[in-house]
Amino acid sequence: MATIVYTSGTTAAPKGALITHGNFVGQVLNVGAAYTGVVREGGNTVIFLPMAHVLARGLQLICLANGMRIAHLSDPRDVVPALGVLKPTFLVVVPRVLQKIQASAAAAAARKHLGRVWVAAQQTAVEWGRFAEAHDADPSVRAPLGLRARHAVFDRLFYARLRALVGGRLDYLLSGAAALDAELSLFFRGLGLPVIEGYGLTETTAPLTGNMPDAISAGTVGVPMPGTSVRISDRGEVLARGVGVFAGYRRPADNQDAFTDGYFHTGDLGELDELGRLTLKGRIKDVIVTVGGKTITPAIWEGYVEGDPLVAHAVMVGEGKPYLGGLVLLDPESVTAWAEREGINDLAGLRIPDDGCAVQIEDARLLSTIGKAVSAANAKLARSEQVRTFVLLLADLSEANGMVTPTMKLKRTAFTERARHIVENLYAESRSQA
Template structure:
């Protein structure tokens, strides 16, 4: 097994003049060849050597995702140093904490983070700092080490060497630096290759932060298997750029698909009767075919396949065009996606494959894939990974993808037992080996009656109501569950207008008794889908959108529940008076 660096070098030799990256500059897509990418890596490698960076040193990067980020990462690894990626969405205190803890000898930054050097971080010791340079210029304008010298450096790097120190999101405390080896990276990309098989000739579209483990592993996959990668110029123009690039695959977090799904459903509501009939027909036929495929029926109804192609084309042609028109699949992770949305995208000819992994596992441990999918699950283990459940249901992981421990002074082997890593997630395994994530062990609600309940499971059921945008379930140490409810104001406003409810501003609806009764009836209906002890007895409607306010989300878009509980402590207590 080779390191990602040697794989990159092999691709440079195979595809020298082929496109490695696409990046948008001045409104136009520019191509960077594998040969040009190699020149850039060698140039940054020389820069690092001249700065005195050597094997085992830590080097930080804080910048938006781009080819420059990806190639700077490879250059850091080329000299044997350890990359420390920092989320651009982190608050100043988190950025400074990571810089203090990792003590990088050098920091690469984009211009908006120049404040790190202006004296604000007085107790942060940086050996040097460098603004990330543009890779889209022919010739690149920098001196490079020779190909032979670069190869000598890279051949001295072993699979057991640490490649990167990735800091966890810190949902329950200070971030911890997970030490990831070259073996972890190569094992992970090989597992994904076996699952999906994309390579040279396939085009990917990347917009996730490269400081996020999901974005990072796709970068390493790209370097290892020679596909072409286009980087988003801004998160605000993702769908616009996908129509231009027409990618074969992309990796997303659920929020992207939720927005597309919600927008599509709204368009259907105002479409003509024939369009609605075609879409309903396509969904029925598609669901029937999916069920046949799921149960391995070898001889489907003779009309199902042609009927599915026809109705899917007519019903979902425009939806597929939103993603460029030739998308083979979408990988989704980071948080659960509602089962009905996964099913919908499959029916529409846009297969979504959910997976499960952590920073400590260098991305996916399990993943759904073509030919092996179970809606509502996060798939089966990828090649080389093993999973088992502890007595309390906690998911435990073993395999070459696993990190080797945390950067001191954190406890190096925290969470590791005889080669198994305790993930902190509660799971269930189906008879056919698919993993379902129930919730976080630390977030389990233990009622005063001794029941252990996953709030995530109940929240997902509540969010399936068209009038509920989000829900936070509470009840730890209490006799029953309650919930804080955030309304879907667009649909609630439509309901109010149709039912003659007068209001001057949308906030008036939050306090309207008829809206309260609407939500109560919705919750009562959803309670039928959970066990009796999981039913939500009482609730309060709130007007704070946690997904838009600072402090409530980690850099990887996970909710800090303790922050919500702290903010609404009085309101929560009133639900039990």
Template sequence: MREFTVPPLATAPRVGGLADSVYDNAAADPERVALTRKDDEGQWQDVTAAQFRDEVMALAKGLLAQGVRFGDRVGIMSRTRYEWTLFDFALWSVGAQSVPLYPTSSAEQVFWMLHNADVTACLVEHEDHAMTIGSVIDRLPHLRKLWQLDADPVAELTAAGAHMEDEVVHRHRMAVTPEATATIIYTSGTTGRPKGCVITHANFMAESDNIVLRYERVFKSKAGEEAATLLFLPLAHVFGRMVQVAAIRGRVKLAHQPELVARALLPDLQTFRPTFILAVPYIFEKVFAAARRKAEADGKVGAFDKAVEIAVRYAEAQENKAFGTGSGPSASLRMQHQIFDKLVYSKVREAMGGRVRHAMSGGSAMERRLGLFFAGAGVIIYEGYGLTESTAAATANPPERTRYGTVGVPVPGTTVHLAEDGEIWLYGGQVFQGYHNDPKATDAVLHDGWFSTGDLGAVDEDGYLTITGRKKEVLVTSGGKTVSPVPLEERVRAHPLVAQCIVVGNDRPFIAALVTLDPEAVTHWLAMRGKPEMPPHDLVRDPDLETEIRRAVVAANTLVSQAESIRTFRILAHQFSEEHGLLTPSLKLKRKAIETAYSAEVDALYRG
């Protein structure tokens, strides 16, 4: 089969918009804790459903008082924080549309998005963002208002709207229909200008409601425990926005963390103690790497690696049982697993707060062995696949039959079709309406409701999808060999010392790679071997380090034929960064930009 459909679980609402859930939740259970936010001392403070409704209402009145009107577009340039969610639902309460801007966007990118979306007001986090917009404001004649979060615009707007009756907001809210635009999210864009994806209230409802119902064991609390999640994904990205909407609509306690780095995130996981998280593979890789480094520093790396082996075997045996190809873990394996649960797995879970038993992962591929390890350690990660144009997840692994290393089956209400060339096409209530002000680009990808993703995939006998690459990223060597770089790159990245890997070789005689290093892992590796700290340019020439990276490359080459294998590689002194225009805000490689920036290094790989 090349087409798979899963019927919807949620009924598509015929009236109303996303803000309605805030008011409905408060009416149904006003004292339920809806969100949690940090106070000035860094302590978590609960916000009830009634409090959140009142704050949304007060802010909505202030927005109206300061000239925001039904259908207006308001930019938001900020990291993930409580106020973003507050503004989103206040804007939706008055029928306005939010336009997320990545906080690391350049002045020209900001100009393009604000101009293209015809934004009339903008919320920024701090003065640097205000200055970025200020540098292009003379080219934005329709931008009338600029609010700055660190100047407390919530208080300013609340005061401005204090004279207004609640009924004015309710009249605006009642005029919102499911088909109305909720947001325009600009694709992070690995090539070219970002395109504005028009996403409706109905798109978000179809996505979040079906996922909450299908993954009830994730989004609902068990007896005596409230469901809670810590949102640390960028709210400028569709995955983060979907989590926000699903938490409010699914009545899950929601907290925010603005920094997607392990050193800031792990302490908040331990104090907030979520019951589930939604993340990108990078987070799980960091948790695993930190646990292994600690074990090695304590002289217990042998026991840790044995625990990893047992966890993988245990999860694999459970997977085989779920698919009817095995009887489950043996008595001996269960006993070993129980021992390591106390010694190792419980500590891994504690690093994530101690209560996490489920997680969802998207954005890029997760190595199968890593998913098996976490499942064996008591945290089941449901890997999925989606795009901005599909309002986040289009496929995901089902809770009762997770196949690690795949992105699962269609989420309810979705049809997945594989074209003859392997391209993935999607159809469902979450598929976007098109690109704002770009009918040519829209016509290129939307065909009678079907969205042609540009991604390539394969489906196994049970209907589970695996992403094999992107059509535009497939390499063709000068000898005519076609190579998808993603599987090779992901396998190289599985090595603890590797931060990033890009495979090159288009119109070249063979495949090669550029590799960057993880600084924390390298520092630990040097210390464990009694080597002194080295400047980056000396470090990359260290023969022992080169041997380690060569092991990662050899492991990757086992996935492919000799003609498709990485023949040579180069270790770079510095990571690819978003600041230098080499990564998208969602941490995807900008391949052309990297090959241009490192053209001398790429050319050197093919000399001689």
């Protein structure tokens, strides 16, 4: 046994995972072999996750074993200012960081009265990203001349500056811990900053699957790591076996349903395509069954809404209810910046509560803006999967408050428990209006 690492407890009480020396060494050898172009001698990275997190520990070992330099920062807010000095060759981030970079670039362009130009640049980057993925699959594929010309212009105007902002040496961004919107991935690919999305758990000693540098597929979390096997159960659950899969939980009772035929039950829903790439569909424990018997996976709608930079987290509710509702947690920094851009100086109630609870925001302008994101998300889904009513909330989204994990995932159980009265009021108000 090397260590006991506790799970983040997003949907249940934390469990002590028994990680062996073999788990760590297996990941060092196999991940290092799969990503020789990323973890390499002469390269360097920045780790700002706490070292109690298995991803940070595994990443450190992989980098050290391959001759890389590592800088540790205790506060994620220090990362962007430090990138110009540290000049990393790759960086592990969560999707929220990428959303904020994109939103900051849009805000900077708007301040210079280049908002429309930026919109065209953003669309061009996404289009370029699609052609880059097609080129990975077939090197004979080339982008049209017009696209190449637009990309060259926008590279001088915007893209090169964004690459310089992150140090100017960044070859790849590695994204995990939460679902990454496919269009956001394509956008960064178009900037010249390819995003390698992966997937793993505490119980798999971090990386279980990942996109390969020369075969990135936006919207998937890639193929199983070397030394790892993944299969999908009859109920759609992702099952895993391999060098990184842990020895079991500290409490014997937690192991009762953890394994089947040597495969660990991840608790995640997913699908494998014909090339063996995994696409995640949400957590089994998060599935909602409405009063009409409809079974809904909330992660899809939540992911669409969370693509809006003003939204920190979206939570679908509706267990045992006649229809679905949504709790939309605002990102205070992004909302403040949005209000400044819009010339709004009277946002009422925009104060983070200090009592650990969530407060409802009734501002009509914010409701209208977020309502567009909710409507866009609904339009992509079947009627039975659409959210009929939603509320905007503000809460202290700090790890110290017990609302999020070190990788900024929302602790769903803790949040919904604190917001129970808001959910009850949501449906009570809808009934009274009906």
